[in-house]
Amino acid sequence: MTPFGRIVICGAGLIGGSFSLALKAKGLVREVVGIGRTHSSLERAQALGIIDVIATDWATALDGAELVLLAMPVGQMAAVMQAMAPHLGPDTLVTDAGSTKRDVIEAIYTHFKSHLEQIVPAHPIAGAEKSGPEAARADLYVSRKIVLTPLPENRPESVARVREAWAATGGQLHDMSPQEHDRVFGAVSHLPHLLAFALVHEIAERANAEQLFGFAASGFRDFTRIASSHPEMWRDICVANRHALLAELDTYLTELAWIRALLSQGDGDSLEKLFCEARDARDAWLAGKFDS
Amino acid sequence: MTPFGRIVICGAGLIGGSFSLALKAKGLVREVVGIGRTHSSLERAQALGIIDVIATDWATALDGAELVLLAMPVGQMAAVMQAMAPHLGPDTLVTDAGSTKRDVIEAIYTHFKSHLEQIVPAHPIAGAEKSGPEAARADLYVSRKIVLTPLPENRPESVARVREAWAATGGQLHDMSPQEHDRVFGAVSHLPHLLAFALVHEIAERANAEQLFGFAASGFRDFTRIASSHPEMWRDICVANRHALLAELDTYLTELAWIRALLSQGDGDSLEKLFCEARDARDAWLAGKFDS
Numbered sequence: 192m193t194p195f196g197r198i199v200i201c202g203a204g205l206i207g208g209s210f211s212l213a214l215k216a217k218g219l220v221r222e223v224v225g226i227g228r229t230h231s232s233l234e235r236a237q238a239l240g241i242i243d244v245i246a247t248d249w250a251t252a253l254d255g256a257e258l259v260l261l262a263m264p265v266g267q268m269a270a271v272m273q274a275m276a277p278h279l280g281p282d283t284l285v286t287d288a289g290s291t292k293r294d295v296i297e298a299i300y301t302h303f304k305s306h307l308e309q310i311v312p313a314h315p316i317a318g319a320e321k322s323g324p325e326a327a328r329a330d331l332y333v334s335r336k337i338v339l340t341p342l343p344e345n346r347p348e349s350v351a352r353v354r355e356a357w358a359a360t361g362g363q364l365h366d367m368s369p370q371e372h373d374r375v376f377g378a379v380s381h382l383p384h385l386l387a388f389a390l391v392h393e394i395a396e397r398a399n400a401e402q403l404f405g406f407a408a409s410g411f412r413d414f415t416r417i418a419s420s421h422p423e424m425w426r427d428i429c430v431a432n433r434h435a436l437l438a439e440l441d442t443y444l445t446e447l448a449w450i451r452a453l454l455s456q457g458d459g460d461s462l463e464k465l466f467c468e469a470r471d472a473r474d475a476w477l478a479g480k481f482d483s
Numbered sequence: 484m485t486p487f488g489r490i491v492i493c494g495a496g497l498i499g500g501s502f503s504l505a506l507k508a509k510g511l512v513r514e515v516v517g518i519g520r521t522h523s524s525l526e527r528a529q530a531l532g533i534i535d536v537i538a539t540d541w542a543t544a545l546d547g548a549e550l551v552l553l554a555m556p557v558g559q560m561a562a563v564m565q566a567m568a569p570h571l572g573p574d575t576l577v578t579d580a581g582s583t584k585r586d587v588i589e590a591i592y593t594h595f596k597s598h599l600e601q602i603v604p605a606h607p608i609a610g611a612e613k614s615g616p617e618a619a620r621a622d623l624y625v626s627r628k629i630v631l632t633p634l635p636e637n638r639p640e641s642v643a644r645v646r647e648a649w650a651a652t653g654g655q656l657h658d659m660s661p662q663e664h665d666r667v668f669g670a671v672s673h674l675p676h677l678l679a680f681a682l683v684h685e686i687a688e689r690a691n692a693e694q695l696f697g698f699a700a701s702g703f704r705d706f707t708r709i710a711s712s713h714p715e716m717w718r719d720i721c722v723a724n725r726h727a728l729l730a731e732l733d734t735y736l737t738e739l740a741w742i743r744a745l746l747s748q749g750d751g752d753s754l755e756k757l758f759c760e761a762r763d764a765r766d767a768w769l770a771g772k773f774d775s
Contacts, residue, residue, distance in 0.1 A: 379700075380703065393738040423755060
């Protein structure tokens, strides 16, 4: 592929930083500009070789830029787009790494009305409970799924070029509609995060929290790993995707109500059947049965 | 410590097998007898050096035995105790590895009435989603917590000797009442298992399960690791501890109802505060703040 000249990363943390490092490792970018709300974070990203220069305003950042990656928590998307829009030329492509897509696309239609052909939304599935530039790595996206939700207004060449950039990180590209994206990740990502935060929070509030944590073991540790995730990022995801997430939560609550009934009846046979089906499904998943 | 002559392991899988391997590795036992309901499993345990001989009846197994470890799923405890009791001499100590304690102790009072001084209940906190003799290892219990719930009727020398055996595995011993044990593990172990089984089961039942599993990533993998646990063992735990577990489930459902309200109101500030508190509590736990 043709290397990029200048690209801009807004939010040079785990997600944006790893995108930059992946392209740099393959010699596919000449210069990476970092921009974001926290100057100290950009300075650390620069010291780590994630970005080459720091921009403090969008006019400077976008000057001659071929591609912009928006890699902030989704709650900041609208404000950043509004700030960018007056300085965005017709030849600069924009993609994002937002964990939700319907709200990001709403913001695109609001703030980038006259640029719809060059904005190609994306979501790399590579979260981690660590965040910040120190967590970024060139191989973060290798073999990870990257979902693209192109807009009907996108120029085919814009989509192809953005696709090339994401593919260069080593990820596997998948197209979805934004609605489908938000429902799928509501179920397999956002809901589990909410459930893990809820359990840790509920235990931490108890009078005997110290004793309870004292006897928590490896099962608890893994179950709650995602409760060490970035609170602001997950606030934004939950609020942005709250309609799909509420539907998922309600489905799960129905499942729990059924399990509660089995428990209170002491119905061991039905519980064992449920546990078997869950274990078998999970083991089939781990064995790659559902890989696309 | 004085080595044991003959010990009996009932259920030579992960838990019983690791106990045997730990004592053998330190030269603290002369002969290990295996007994259990599945002969093929005992044969594999013998081939792996976990047990030395296989007994097919309790009279033979208990002949000259100094210590018996009951390491089956808790649902089998009562039936095994009933079969053992007529052959149990006054000099054979008994301990168990049951994940719940109130029900095991009820079975002890029912079937071992005339042996209460020599039965010392225990629970090593060393579950894993793997089971069977192949999963057993000599170091499974190193630095793991092992809870003892001695009976008021226990002879002090019985407790001291059983304590020695468990301590020899490398675990850290803690005493608790059976009620306290079942409440604590209902909260930090049994409930998370139930929640993980529930989520995987609920997703596996959907028409688009294949798509959902196809996009599930590392967060989902860790959150649901314990849903690959032994279904029968977890059926028994859930049924045995259902009163404490129902109370824990209801507390959790109250937390979810509150979070549901925050979500439907789009109250990002309260969600972020909750996520922060959960993350901080978990990080403090990982940092060892709650170690006893």
